[in-house]
Amino acid sequence: MTEILHFFVAEYSDTEKVSNGGGLVHKQEHIKVLELPFKQVCAMMTNGDIKDAKGL
Secondary structure, three states: OOOOOOOOOOOOOHHHOOOOEEOOHHHOOOEEOOOOOHHHHHHHHHHOOOOOHHHO
16 A cells, blocks of 8 residues: 555634635545544544544
8 A cells, every 4th residue: 555644633723614624626525524522533443433544
C-alpha cells in the first residue's frame, strides 16, 4: 500500500466553522463532518468499530 494519510487534531469553537461540511464542488468532493466525543472514538478503536486511520 502506498497511500499516506495525515491526521490532525485541534480544538475549535462553533464560531470558527464556516459550513457543515466541505470539499471542492468542481472536483465533486463531498465531505461530511462527523463529530464524536474523544472518549467514544477511543472506545470505538478498542472494540473494532474503527479499524483504520481513514475512519478516524
